[in-house]
Amino acid sequence: MSDQLILGGHAFDSRFILGSGKFSLELVRAVAKKGGTQMVTLALRRANEGGTANILEYIPDGVTLLPNTSGARTAEEALRIARLARAIGCGDFVKVEVIRDSKYLLPDNYETLKATELLVKEGFIVLPYMYPDLNVARSLVDAGAAAVMPLAAPIGSNKGLATKEFIQILVDEIDLPIIVDAGIGRPSQACEAMEMGVDAIMANTAIATAGDVGEMAAAFKLAIEAGRRAYLSGLGRVLEGQGEASSPLTGFLED
Amino acid sequence: MNLNHINYMEYLPDMEILQSDTLERVLSGVAAYDYNQYTAQDVERALQSTSLNINDFGALLSPVAQPYLEQMARKAQLETRKHFGTSICLFTPLYIANYCENHCVYCGFNCHNHIQRAKLTTEEIERELQAIAATGLQEILLLTGESRTASSVEYIGEAVKLAARYFRNVGIEIYPLNSEEYRYLNQCGADFVSVYQETYNPDKYEQVHLSGHKRVYPYRFYAQERALLGGMRGVAFGALLGLDDFRKDAFATGLHAYYTQKKYPQAEISFSCPRMRPYIHNADNNPNDVHETQLLQVMLAYRLFLPYAGITISTRERAGFRDHVVGMCATKISAGVNVGVGGHEEEQKGDEQFEISDPRTVDEVDTMLKERGLQPVYIDYVRV
Numbered sequence: 001m002s003d004q005l006i007l008g009g010h011a012f013d014s015r016f017i018l019g020s021g022k023f024s025l026e027l028v029r030a031v032a033k034k035g036g037t038q039m040v041t042l043a044l045r046r047a048n049e050g051g052t053a054n055i056l057e058y059i060p061d062g063v064t065l066l067p068n069t070s071g072a073r074t075a076e077e078a079l080r081i082a083r084l085a086r087a088i089g090c091g092d093f094v095k096v097e098v099i100r101d102s103k104y105l106l107p108d109n110y111e112t113l114k115a116t117e118l119l120v121k122e123g124f125i126v127l128p129y130m131y132p133d134l135n136v137a138r139s140l141v142d143a144g145a146a147a148v149m150p151l152a153a154p155i156g157s158n159k160g161l162a163t164k165e166f167i168q169i170l171v172d173e174i175d176l177p178i179i180v181d182a183g184i185g186r187p188s189q190a191c192e193a194m195e196m197g198v199d200a201i202m203a204n205t206a207i208a209t210a211g212d213v214g215e216m217a218a219a220f221k222l223a224i225e226a227g228r229r230a231y232l233s234g235l236g237r238v239l240e241g242q243g244e245a246s247s248p249l250t251g252f253l254e255d
Numbered sequence: 256m257n258l259n260h261i262n263y264m265e266y267l268p269d270m271e272i273l274q275s276d277t278l279e280r281v282l283s284g285v286a287a288y289d290y291n292q293y294t295a296q297d298v299e300r301a302l303q304s305t306s307l308n309i310n311d312f313g314a315l316l317s318p319v320a321q322p323y324l325e326q327m328a329r330k331a332q333l334e335t336r337k338h339f340g341t342s343i344c345l346f347t348p349l350y351i352a353n354y355c356e357n358h359c360v361y362c363g364f365n366c367h368n369h370i371q372r373a374k375l376t377t378e379e380i381e382r383e384l385q386a387i388a389a390t391g392l393q394e395i396l397l398l399t400g401e402s403r404t405a406s407s408v409e410y411i412g413e414a415v416k417l418a419a420r421y422f423r424n425v426g427i428e429i430y431p432l433n434s435e436e437y438r439y440l441n442q443c444g445a446d447f448v449s450v451y452q453e454t455y456n457p458d459k460y461e462q463v464h465l466s467g468h469k470r471v472y473p474y475r476f477y478a479q480e481r482a483l484l485g486g487m488r489g490v491a492f493g494a495l496l497g498l499d500d501f502r503k504d505a506f507a508t509g510l511h512a513y514y515t516q517k518k519y520p521q522a523e524i525s526f527s528c529p530r531m532r533p534y535i536h537n538a539d540n541n542p543n544d545v546h547e548t549q550l551l552q553v554m555l556a557y558r559l560f561l562p563y564a565g566i567t568i569s570t571r572e573r574a575g576f577r578d579h580v581v582g583m584c585a586t587k588i589s590a591g592v593n594v595g596v597g598g599h600e601e602e603q604k605g606d607e608q609f610e611i612s613d614p615r616t617v618d619e620v621d622t623m624l625k626e627r628g629l630q631p632v633y634i635d636y637v638r639v
Contacts, residue, residue: 022340045637052391077639100521121286156337223589
């Protein structure tokens, strides 16, 4: 059965997007392979064309690049960074990151929406990183985003699905792929998000800070696949409270 | 104007005055900081906290925290990994002039010292930049002594424009400016400003800054805010540890950075940790002495209090110290350093401000980082 993730008309078998910013570059290739990932994000600010430790040289062939606009504080800055990314051959995908907070690195939804509008007009396939707000997500759909990337918890925190209820609302209401980005700290949390109906997971810190990064990437791959299969198969119901009453309250009805 | 004996808390006529209460907040915070009141329980609570407050920071800087250095280091390493991964940024400083109009009693550049003074010409700066760029570095920090006359804002602006042609990231460590002057240098291509208060204790500050513009404490204190108002992306803070009570100065430095970032949430903040080396064989005599243990305690406390802040490790420290603190708490390291005026390509023209303890080249530092499982990062910045 084909179960592909479709982003901007491109199909992916893997639902695991790997962040690259916190790795030793030599490890990116092996981690991408063990995680079975087909898409790797990279910060354009780390691209050093023709120079030493150029992150672009460490992304394996056949993997789709997802450059991000890290460093942008406004929509206009995000646009300029995306243009630079495209100019050096990173393709048309762009993950919008507009951040005006150096402490928590929380995305600025207002500027993110403006950036998405600008970038879609220039033909980019836009994946906006956002704080999970239903109204903004709807506006992102209207602006032409290819997916919505709500955060689970502050980036790098490994705190898991702190925004679970709000991500569930996006899953239920938004007719675009929902990719949980930031905060996922362990495979079980990735699995739980996938069981909720999230379409894909992006992770970086959780893997980069593991004892064995390759093994952790493999664990994430399995967890994401397990969560997806669980979602597709329909989760069994969970009984609330004290269980099912043997004498139903509505047993008196005589029709 | 005779700059001797000016009132160190009053602005001089051309100095911009900001409406800000950061100075009052920092000074009242330090005044209330009694590091002898903390107990081991306070330190343990701070070590268990996932979001440290000012009181936790004070506990970690206190003497009772010293036996907990190993635990602090372990927690700091985790925090550093969470926020920065394995990335360590590389840069080098370039001194373009060492003329100085200040009389700071502790400094080798001070205006009464008879050292070889020099200022690089535009051509000399360019040759130095080319030589440094050939090492692969993409980030440079331009430094001058503090002389508006010898090293004018226009002169520095020309140096910044040249540097921006060879380097993607240009920082400046020069005398404090007004916000419009920072804006000018930002437009020339600089985006990061380092200004060190040296000591936050006003009485000590007055005693050791005998003359020159630097004597004006609040103008120096608000340099970071003016830089941010001038459009700079990031600012660095630092006290010269050991000049006064290092625990109080480190506490003040942390508060200065904390309140500045709170007021300007977009600002990227970082710390530098220069220290005055204790005299040998005098270890037990002075409680203000900053040995490696105390220096590390300060760096770890900065990391745990503000886990998102950058920390730069000075070339004044020995290689064995630097190699162990990168990735644990430090996130940026200099390499291929010459602290004289010029000296990368040209023959050195002016004397050094201090002696460096780690003369390794860029390649050597790169190799060291990789051997430690860290990723040398040459550029982590895009100018937009």
